[in-house]
Amino acid sequence: MIGAGVVDRVLHVENVKVRFGGVTAVNGVSFEVEEGARWAVIGPNGAGKTTLFRTICGEVYPTDGRVHLFGRDVTRKPAHSRAQMGLGRTFQVTNLFPNLTVEENLAIAAQARSKRRFVSWAPLRIRGELAERIESALSRVGLSERRLATVAELSHGEQRQMEIAMALANAPRVLLLDEPAAGLSAAERSVVRQLIEELPRDLSIVLIEHDMDIALELVDRVLVLDNGNPIAEGTPDEIRLDPKVQDVYLRDE
Amino acid sequence: MRTRWRSLAASTALLALIAAACGTPGGGTTTTTAAPTQTTAAPGGETTTTQAPTTGELEPLRIGVLQPLTGAIAASGNDAKDGWELYWQNHPTEIAGRKIEWRVEDTGGDPDTALQKVDELVQNFGAEIIVGELLANVTLALADRLADNPDVLFVVPIGSADDMTQRRRDEFPNMIRAGGWTSSQTSHVLGDWAYEQGYRKVATMCTDYAFGHEMCGGFVHVFTYRGGEVDPSQQLWNPLGTQDMSTYVTQLADMDVDAVFALQVGGSVGDFLTNWHDFGLKDRIPLLGGEVLLDNSNIRNLPPEVVEGLISSGHWTEGRDEPTVTEFVELVDAATGKIPSYYVAATWTAAQYIQAALEALDGDTSDKQKMIEAMQGFELETPFGISRMDSYGNPIYDIAIRRVEVRDDGRVWNVPVEIYENVDQFWPFTPEEYLQQPVYSREFQGNLSVGEPAAGG
Amino acid sequence: MKGPTGWVKLGLLVASLAVGVALPYLVDQFLVGIVTLALITGLFAMSIDLLAGYGGLVTLGQAGISAAASYGVAYMSVKAGAGHLAQVGVGLLAGLIVSAVFAVMIMRSSGVYFMMITLAQGMIIWGLSIRLTRITGAENGLPGVDRPEFLSLYWQYYWFVLAVVLICSAMLYVIVRSPFGLALEGLRESESRLLVLGYNTSLQKFYAFMVSGFFATVAGILLVYLNQFISPSSAHLTASALGVLQTILGGVGTLVGPMIGSFIVVYLRNVVSQDFERWPTLMGLLFIVVVLFARRGLVGELSERWRAWLTRRGLAVPLR
Numbered sequence A: 001m002i003g004a005g006v007v008d009r010v011l012h013v014e015n016v017k018v019r020f021g022g023v024t025a026v027n028g029v030s031f032e033v034e035e036g037a038r039w040a041v042i043g044p045n046g047a048g049k050t051t052l053f054r055t056i057c058g059e060v061y062p063t064d065g066r067v068h069l070f071g072r073d074v075t076r077k078p079a080h081s082r083a084q085m086g087l088g089r090t091f092q093v094t095n096l097f098p099n100l101t102v103e104e105n106l107a108i109a110a111q112a113r114s115k116r117r118f119v120s121w122a123p124l125r126i127r128g129e130l131a132e133r134i135e136s137a138l139s140r141v142g143l144s145e146r147r148l149a150t151v152a153e154l155s156h157g158e159q160r161q162m163e164i165a166m167a168l169a170n171a172p173r174v175l176l177l178d179e180p181a182a183g184l185s186a187a188e189r190s191v192v193r194q195l196i197e198e199l200p201r202d203l204s205i206v207l208i209e210h211d212m213d214i215a216l217e218l219v220d221r222v223l224v225l226d227n228g229n230p231i232a233e234g235t236p237d238e239i240r241l242d243p244k245v246q247d248v249y250l251r252d253e
Numbered sequence B: 001m002r003t004r005w006r007s008l009a010a011s012t013a014l015l016a017l018i019a020a021a022c023g024t025p026g027g028g029t030t031t032t033t034a035a036p037t038q039t040t041a042a043p044g045g046e047t048t049t050t051q052a053p054t055t056g057e058l059e060p061l062r063i064g065v066l067q068p069l070t071g072a073i074a075a076s077g078n079d080a081k082d083g084w085e086l087y088w089q090n091h092p093t094e095i096a097g098r099k100i101e102w103r104v105e106d107t108g109g110d111p112d113t114a115l116q117k118v119d120e121l122v123q124n125f126g127a128e129i130i131v132g133e134l135l136a137n138v139t140l141a142l143a144d145r146l147a148d149n150p151d152v153l154f155v156v157p158i159g160s161a162d163d164m165t166q167r168r169r170d171e172f173p174n175m176i177r178a179g180g181w182t183s184s185q186t187s188h189v190l191g192d193w194a195y196e197q198g199y200r201k202v203a204t205m206c207t208d209y210a211f212g213h214e215m216c217g218g219f220v221h222v223f224t225y226r227g228g229e230v231d232p233s234q235q236l237w238n239p240l241g242t243q244d245m246s247t248y249v250t251q252l253a254d255m256d257v258d259a260v261f262a263l264q265v266g267g268s269v270g271d272f273l274t275n276w277h278d279f280g281l282k283d284r285i286p287l288l289g290g291e292v293l294l295d296n297s298n299i300r301n302l303p304p305e306v307v308e309g310l311i312s313s314g315h316w317t318e319g320r321d322e323p324t325v326t327e328f329v330e331l332v333d334a335a336t337g338k339i340p341s342y343y344v345a346a347t348w349t350a351a352q353y354i355q356a357a358l359e360a361l362d363g364d365t366s367d368k369q370k371m372i373e374a375m376q377g378f379e380l381e382t383p384f385g386i387s388r389m390d391s392y393g394n395p396i397y398d399i400a401i402r403r404v405e406v407r408d409d410g411r412v413w414n415v416p417v418e419i420y421e422n423v424d425q426f427w428p429f430t431p432e433e434y435l436q437q438p439v440y441s442r443e444f445q446g447n448l449s450v451g452e453p454a455a456g457g
Numbered sequence C: 001m002k003g004p005t006g007w008v009k010l011g012l013l014v015a016s017l018a019v020g021v022a023l024p025y026l027v028d029q030f031l032v033g034i035v036t037l038a039l040i041t042g043l044f045a046m047s048i049d050l051l052a053g054y055g056g057l058v059t060l061g062q063a064g065i066s067a068a069a070s071y072g073v074a075y076m077s078v079k080a081g082a083g084h085l086a087q088v089g090v091g092l093l094a095g096l097i098v099s100a101v102f103a104v105m106i107m108r109s110s111g112v113y114f115m116m117i118t119l120a121q122g123m124i125i126w127g128l129s130i131r132l133t134r135i136t137g138a139e140n141g142l143p144g145v146d147r148p149e150f151l152s153l154y155w156q157y158y159w160f161v162l163a164v165v166l167i168c169s170a171m172l173y174v175i176v177r178s179p180f181g182l183a184l185e186g187l188r189e190s191e192s193r194l195l196v197l198g199y200n201t202s203l204q205k206f207y208a209f210m211v212s213g214f215f216a217t218v219a220g221i222l223l224v225y226l227n228q229f230i231s232p233s234s235a236h237l238t239a240s241a242l243g244v245l246q247t248i249l250g251g252v253g254t255l256v257g258p259m260i261g262s263f264i265v266v267y268l269r270n271v272v273s274q275d276f277e278r279w280p281t282l283m284g285l286l287f288i289v290v291v292l293f294a295r296r297g298l299v300g301e302l303s304e305r306w307r308a309w310l311t312r313r314g315l316a317v318p319l320r
């Protein structure tokens, strides 16, 4: 970073509340993500983690509070505008284009932020930067051999990796990963873990992980939610020692 | 992904190929507008020469019949088909040396399909006469299509759009309503009769489309011409295909009127009449039916107590005690097990006219205008009684006020109560005064009690 | 060309084009007329396929759009007595304006809601065509829409329709293979994923609806000049549903399938019906058989079988 002390803040969540009817899913959460930082949001099931992501992405508008992206207030901006600004996300429940091939899935993701996505008068050709991005996403997640298979034909593990590949092909600056290892075996989990570790360092990441041990190894800062409420924030070491966090996780066991 | 490009390029090349190919046979077409020499090269050159030879073995007379045999009004369409086929089962199919061949085709009640089928009948089957259709709009579409073809005679026994033989008569030089009628023709008579009964204020309940407008207008026009009153706010219109008529019936029950004129079609008929009976209005307010409302095709499907005693007017009266009618009714009943509807009588009569014309012209059908002239000269004994034609090609009949009665065998039919003789489509006006008014529509009902400009006023 | 599949496709294309071009020399006027009709309703069904098969947006009001175009032409021809250029211009305008209005109404809906809205839209046009008597002639419709001199003969018009339908098919072929077409398939597969990737899916639906509406408009213009007549039944739900039926019969999302479905339906309705009165029953049975045993439609199922056959012989190449 140039200029001592001035670190770019890419994402700023300010006192966000989300209510669904009578249920308060997120209750006054704030945090700030600096460029290149790696955050984890942890907490038991139903803590409001996914809802927080949905709010950041614009799939749900908050009942109260503000969301800033790259210094701009995007609280009322639709999801696609935020994506155009460089926000990407993966889904806890796999959300791909099942009847399209791996390559086509990635092509949709790769062209999403270029003007080419409007082109309807010429056949699709993947060349140049888009092609490179697809290739690098494929090789990162190790699906190069499967490029012509439809996503529906992939195994669950491969589909989870596609979730990440899709986000990478989209070339975001901030990436929200919602339980990328959900439903995977121990062996598969370690593959995903390595994959996340090897993501480019200039990419800012917020990771939701149900499993505290995995999460804490991958990030520099952690936010803990319980029942919609933020109960702790700090470095992984601080969180490990935090009695409130231990309470929540012990109670949950 | 690159292969996509290649297949695209291949198909584009092909497209160019076709473009080039197109230039060869139709070459004359694209460069010069209409060189007469090109017709020899043009496809379809031979197919147009399907004229009958004038000497030697005579060509059969081919007739195309178009009726809705499927869809919402299939029952009526099949009645029409029965009438046509029964006629030829009971009459010689060779007349003046010409064999009669026909093909019946289904329009589904859809004008586009009818137009496609009529092309097929004329071009492929070689039909010289087209008989059809049932719905006014389909009939009009056919009339318009056939108007350009002087080699085809269009016989219209059912479709009754008024203007075809009135203001727009000249547009359809090769059309004649043998066995047919105009929608308002029978209603005119009912308007007069209603006034004679002492009714002075009448409400109407008609289906909101051209046929309903015309039938209703015929009644309103003559009834108010005689001095009766129709309050436009008491003219109810329901959309075509209304299933539930009860809301309309309750509205009618609250009106302070001497009688109600009603015209419904299809599924609305049963619902209307059943509600009318169930609400107790049948014994309280006289109901005057437009012809189709109480046609045998409708009343035969309803409980006798719902329809017994109801009044309507019609050119077709199945319970008329005259030999031509009773013989016809018995013949159809024996063949189909049903007392004939007017659809059966109409196509039967159309066939009768065609036979008579063929005999009169000694089998020479080459000039369709001669056929029309011949038909206009006949005085035929038909199931409708004596049928004559006015100079517009529309029949003049004795039209009856009819009452539904239960026969000894438990079935219902219409019997005449009073007969108006020699009623043409303009009755009781002269053609000249009548044709000055516009065709009946929802806006124009010929209502003289509210000062609408109309004929005879 | 990509493996055996490409050659088979090319062969079929060349063969059907050769027959198509030579048709007026091979069969009589009636059959040429039938094929003309099938080509036009095929284009109409393809416009439905673009939305339903690719975008996953099943429309039940497409006939409203083509009928609007037909009415535009017919009004200018019959009531205004304008020249053919003005007729086609007004037809295009009518179809595109109706498409645009409808597109704005549907751009935020999907699934069953999309179906219900389009159904209502179609019925609105139908209702208007009955109500606006002065413009549309109500039930009686507008007869007497004459073709220009150089297209007045049936075979001239056939070639014209063939050319227009081919050009439109080529355009559709490119569109579904374009970046936009691919994203449209994404819409069918998962709208929520598209949104977080940065696609404005409302805009995408608007555009897709307009493109589809354009081809429906062209079909409407071609049809009114073929029938030389238009009436409310052309706008009715039955007409829209028939287009969807043709699409399902031939194969949703295949483009060529709807065209083949259209040939089957036209053949049943206009040829088989001559000898077999219960043709609607036949069509119903065929539809049931297809839905039960060839869920992808005729073309979809054939190409799937073909792919499986190739795979067994180790000749498989991916379809796309």
Ligand SMILES: Nc1ncnc2c1ncn2[C@@H]1O[C@H](COP(=O)(O)OP(=O)(O)O)[C@@H](O)[C@H]1O
Binding pocket: A020, A023, A024, A025, A043, A044, A045, A046, A047, A048, A049, A050, A051, A052
């Ligand atoms: N669309 C919704 N409507 C109503 N309640 C919801 C909705 N989405 C989530 N919730 C509720 O909000 C709470 C938080 O859910 P979620 O954010 O999915 O938790 P997590 O991802 O931490 O497991 C849960 O109680 C859930 O039932």
Ligand SMILES: [Mg+2]
Binding pocket: A049, A050, A051, A092
């Ligand atoms: Mg969650």
